[in-house]
Amino acid sequence: MPYYAQVDNISLVVDTKAFAVVSIACKEHSLQKCLNAFLDQSVFELIPELSDYKKELSSIHSNDYCHLILETPICTLVINANAVHCPELNTPLALLHLTVPEPKTDCSFIYLLSRALESAHHGITIADARLPDCPIIYCNQAFSRLTGYSIPEILGKNCRFLQGSDTDQRGTQLLRIAISEAKECKTVLRNYKKNGEMFWNELTISPVFDGHGNITHFVGIQYDITDQMLVEGALKESEKRYRTLFETNVDGIAYYDLSGKCLDANETYCSMLGYSWEEVIDMNSDDITPPYWQKFDQRIRESQLDNILHCQEYEKELIKKNHTIFPVNIRQCLHLNQHGRPIAFWLLVRDISRQKETMEKLEHSRQLLDETGKLAKVGGWEMLDDQTIFFTHEAVKILGTGSEQTDLEEFRQLFIHEQSLLFRKSVEIAYEAGEPLDITLQMVRNDPKQYLRIQGHIKVNEEGKKALVGAIQDITETKVTQDKLLEHESHLKYLAHHDALTGLPNRLLYNDRAAHAIARAEREGHKVAVLLLDLDRFKVINDSLGHDIGDRFLKSIASRASMAIRDSDTFARLGGDEFVVLLEGIDDTQDVINVAQKLQSAISQPIQLESHNLHSSASIGIAMYPDDGERIDELLRCADAAMYRVKAQGKNSFQFYTKEINNRAVELLVLENDMHKAIKDQDFILYYQPQISLKDLSIVGVESLIRWHHPKKGMIPPADFIPLAEESGMIIEIGEWVLMESCRQAKEWLDKGYHFGRIAVNLSAKQFHRSNITQQVKAALESHQLPPEHLELEITESIAIENIDVTIETLKELKSLGIHLSIDDFGTGYSSLSYLKRFSIDKLKIDKSFVDDILIDDGGAAIATSTIALAHQMGLKVIAEGVETSDQCAFLQSHQCDEAQGYHISRPLNSSDTQTFFDQYNKQH
Ligand SMILES: Nc1nc2c(ncn2[C@@H]2O[C@@H]3COP(=O)(O)O[C@H]4[C@@H](O)[C@H](n5cnc6c(=O)[nH]c(N)nc65)O[C@@H]4COP(=O)(O)O[C@H]3[C@H]2O)c(=O)[nH]1
Known part of the structure; x- marks a missing residue:
């Protein structure tokens, strides 16, 4: 197919509905003919590149102008299009005037320029300054990409179409001035793409002049610098932020080069030192460092540089302008360049004078607390929310754990089981009810036992967290003393009760x-x-x-x-x-x-x-x-x-x-009263019971037995009043009377010629031990002129044994008076032989209870016979009392008992009856 581009200056009239070529006009007549073959064909078949402009072409109206430069594989095609009207066809038509500016060859300069323009990354536009409103007559692909508009959408428009309402007026003003003054201008404008997206457009416009110096065109070079603008903006923002941080930081910030020279410093750093910024700059770090810190400083810097330690933190001292030295905390960081080489130091400097002071005060308080704690043996403890427990030194010493920190469970293990449970309960109560904790615990180790008093109360810190804070005290000594006291007290109480x-x-x-x-x-x-x-x-x-x-x-x-x-x-x-x-x-x-x-x-x-x-x-x-x-x-x-x-x-x-007993008790009381009267009224009388020899049956003595002849009650036996008299002490008085009366009676009988042997007088315990019995006896003998060999004193075994040394002495004294002594009721006590030997006695009297038994059981007989044998061995005589029968008498006789007394011989008799007995008995025997 012959290609239209091979011919120049062809005008095509195109039906803009069907886009069919209606007519073709060509300067070269030779070509006209052959081109006519293309009539009625689609214009897009002839020029495929025009497909992109289909919309624009269909919407061309009269006076509309459209300028296109199309790159075809063979040539660059310049198309100027405008609308024409053809009344015959009654359809909108477009007149396309095609020109080939220059034959397209590899070495064409124009071609090269056009290639350069099209391959450029910058958007390039050419606006025709001769046309009204300076429309864009050319734009490259990069501009189309930049704005999102297609080239046909762009062509014919003024560059303003990219602006938005917020486009910087200053920038556009600059542009307008440059255009009006036909000057080159570079500015950055806020523009908008076809999809509404904003972009920063770095725009450079350059005017183009013709040979007469008239401006014909403006060439615009435009570049989307949005990313760059964003980065720059962010950088600026960051810079600003960091600058603010630097300037307003509460800590001092300083920037030192590697030689130690200050390159920059913030306000805080300067005022910390008392210098102005100008004074600080260029100052060397040694100028503000006490000499004794300079080597340290040096070492820090060197080690940081040697090891590329990015940051190091340390404490040192600095000198103020007024020469005072103060402590600082420094965080020193290396500043590396883009190659990773150190170029300077950043220093974050904090004045820690207050902190040090507080720490020193705290340390002082802590030491004070420790010292007082040590003296008082009181340690401190604190338990946090998570049950971690901290102890003071003294507490550690008291606990003997060696650790300043533990937890509740571990802590509890130190105490005996039941008490450790009690402790946990107390801690729970303290936390839940806020009740103070005060508990004494015994430690597990037992040798020696150790007791701790643990006190604590809940403290709420600024964050609202609870902690249990308190004291630990070793109260072992106090506890032991207390326990001993309690023990002592309870012992005393026990003793008292x-x-x-x-x-x-x-x-x-x-x-x-x-x-x-x-x-x-x-x-x-x-x-x-x-x-x-x-x-x-x-x-x-x-x-x-x-x-x-x-x-x-x-x-x-x-x-x-x-x-x-x-x-x-x-x-x-x-x-x-x-x-x-x-x-x-x-x-x-x-x-x-x-x-x-x-x-x-x-x-x-x-x-x-x-x-x-x-x-x-x-x-x-x-x-x-x-x-x-x-x-x-x-x-x-x-x-x-x-x-x-x-x-x-x-x-x-x-x-x-019973009531009767009460009556009897009353009776006894009355009796006691009556006894006092009886002595005065001489209501006591003596009865005498004869004693005989079992060998020759002769009378060997009489025993005086008291009777009370009560004016109202009649005769009262001694058993009814002697215990009462002993209890009340009246027995001493009564006994003294018996002794006197016995001596008197004996002397009377002697004087009357009765050979009755001896008169035996019973002595009570009180009479024997509490009165001067020897004096009494002596007085009685003397006052009645009774020869002592006629008086016998009977003391019971129990009297003799009571206070034995005194008894021995008293018996010796009595014996020295020449009287006889006998032990009454022998066998009822538990006299030992050794005692008997030491007593100065003459006779033993076998108690009636044994005599009663001698014929009834072997025991009674044995006691009687062994008493007799014992007495004889010791050279003593034996008398049996209460002998009631002839059999008893015969038994005693057959066992060599010396004497006998009892109802079998005679009942106790009054004085005159005794005399009668003497008379009759002597007659019979
Ligand atoms: N059933 C029975 N009893 C017999 C028999 N032979 C003597 N008796 C009683 O046994 C007691 C013997 O006196 P005793 O052992 O010294 O025991 C005396 C003596 O301990 C005490 N007593 C009597 N007179 C005096 C006294 O003047 N001074 C002191 N201190 N105590 C006296 O009172 C006790 C009782 O004296 P009595 O009632 O006179 O009782 C007398 C006497 O009557 C007998 O065969 N069968």
């Missing part, structure tokens, strides 16, 4: 318990029983075998009796051999009887102490609350009266308090 010998409650504790028991019984409607217990033969055991045995005996009795009662009952020792049992919650008297029987059975069991087989029994008096009394003392008194009744009735029994 318990009997030292038996460990039983004493009277004080008994009174306390009795008061409680009475109060409880009153509330609950029960009864209380008070059992007063007296050991029947304790005195004898104690006196004869000594206090040691006596004490051991009491202990044994106490432990046995304790076992006979319930734990809830009280068994107390009131003193001596007197005990009391308090039974609570009693509803039935039978229960009390059961207890009394159990007690008696327990006590009556023989007790083996060393070689002694000891027997005892108890006399028990019982009083009941509320029947017999409502007060403690009242009840005890009643029990005591009942107990005396038991004693009076033969011991080893129990007795409930």
Whole structure:
């Protein structure tokens, strides 16, 4: 197909609806013919490059002008198009005038220029200054790409079409002036692409003049510098930001070169040193560094440079302009150039004078706290929210853990298990209820035991977090002392409330318990029983075998009796051999009887102490609350009266308090009064019981036995008033009278010619030990002129054994008077042979209880016979008392008992009857 481009200056009229070539006009007639062959063909078949301009071509109206430069593979085609009207065809037509400016060849300069323009990255436009509004008549592809518009959209327009409402008026003004003055101008404008996107357009326009100097065109070179603008903007922003940071930083910032010269510094740095910026600049770092820090400074710099350490932090001192030295914290960073080579140092300098001062004060306070803590042995601790615990030095020392930090669980392990649980609970309470913590804990290690007092309270810090803060104190010493004191106190309390010998409650504790028991019984409607217990033969055991045995005996009795009662009952020792049992919650008297029987059975069991087989029994008096009394003392008194009744009735029994007993007690009281009167009124008389020799049956003596001839009650036997007289001390007076009267009577009988041997007088314990008995005896003998060999004093075994050394002395003195001495009731005590030997006695009197038994059991006979043998071995005589039968008399006779006394021979007789007895007996024998 012949190519249109081979011809020049061709005009094509194109139907803009169908784009069919309507007519072709060509200057060269030779060509016209052949070109006519293309009539009615599509213009795009002839010039394919025109396809891009299809829209523009179809919209060309009259007076519209369109200028196109099309690059074809063969040539550059310049097309000027305008609208024409053809009335015959009645269709819009476009007149396309095609020219080929220059044949397209490789070496064509125009071609090269056009190639350069098209391959340029800058947008290039040419505007025709001769046409109105200076339309763009050329733009390259780069401009099309830059703006997003197609070339046909661009051509014919003024460059203003890229502007927006916010395009800088100053820039456009510059442009307008340059255009009006036909000058070159370079500016940057805010332009908009076809899609509305803004871009920064760096625009350079240059005017083109014709040969007459008239301006014909403007060439515009445009470049999108948006990215560059953004980077620059960001850079500026960053610079500004950092500058602000630099200028307004609270820390000093300085920039030093590698030689130590200051290149820049901020306001803070300058004022920190007291210099102006101008003074600081060019100053060397050594100028503001004390000499003793300069080497250090040097080393830091060198090590940073050698090792390319980007940043280093250290503390040093600086000198102010006013020469004061102050501490600073410095963060020194290397500034590297783009090749990574150090070129300077950045210094971030902070004045830490205050901080140091605070730290020093804190350290001082801490040291003070440590010192006082050490003195007071008080450590500090703090537990944070996460249960981490911190300790002071002293606390670490106290705990002995060696660590200043631990956690709650680990800390708890230091204490014994139950207490560690208690501690955790206390911590929880402190956190939850805000209650202060104060607890004493014993540490796990036991040797020696260690006790800590841990106190703490909740503290809330500025962030609202809770911490438990407090003190740890080693209170081992205090605790041990306290424990000892408590122990001591409780021991004292125990001693004050318990009997030292038996460990039983004493009277004080008994009174306390009795008061409680009475109060409880009153509330609950029960009864209380008070059992007063007296050991029947304790005195004898104690006196004869000594206090040691006596004490051991009491202990044994106490432990046995304790076992006979319930734990809830009280068994107390009131003193001596007197005990009391308090039974609570009693509803039935039978229960009390059961207890009394159990007690008696327990006590009556023989007790083996060393070689002694000891027997005892108890006399028990019982009083009941509320029947017999409502007060403690009242009840005890009643029990005591009942107990005396038991004693009076033969011991080893129990007795409930009754009205009659009370009457009896009253009676005894009256009796005691009467006794005083009886001495004055001479209501006492003596009876005499004869004693005979079992060898020749001759009378060898009489025993004086007192009787009370009461004006109202008649004859009262000694058993009814002697114990009372002993108790009240009146026995001394009575005994003195008996001694005198006996001597008087004896002398009278002697004077009357009666050979009765000796008159035997009973001495009571009090009379023997508490009065000057030797003087009394001497006085009685002398006052009645009785030869001493006619007087015999009977002292019981228990009297003799009591205070044995004194007894021996007293007996010696008495003996030296020339009188006879005998031991009464022999066998009932526990006299040891060695004692007997030391006593200056003449005779032993076998007690009636043994005489009673001599024919009944072997034991009684054995005691009697061995007493006789023993006495004879020691050169003593033996008399048996209470001999009631001839068989007893015969037995004693056959066992060489020296003398006898008893109803079998004679009952005690008054003075005149005694005389009659002498007369009759002497006649019979
Ligand atoms: N069942 C029975 N009894 C017999 C028999 N033979 C003598 N007796 C009683 O046994 C007691 C013997 O006196 P005792 O052992 O010294 O025991 C005396 C003595 O310890 C004391 N006593 C009597 N008179 C005095 C006195 O003047 N001074 C002192 N301190 N005590 C005296 O009173 C105790 C009792 O004296 P008594 O009632 O006079 O009782 C007397 C006497 O009456 C007998 O065969 N069968």
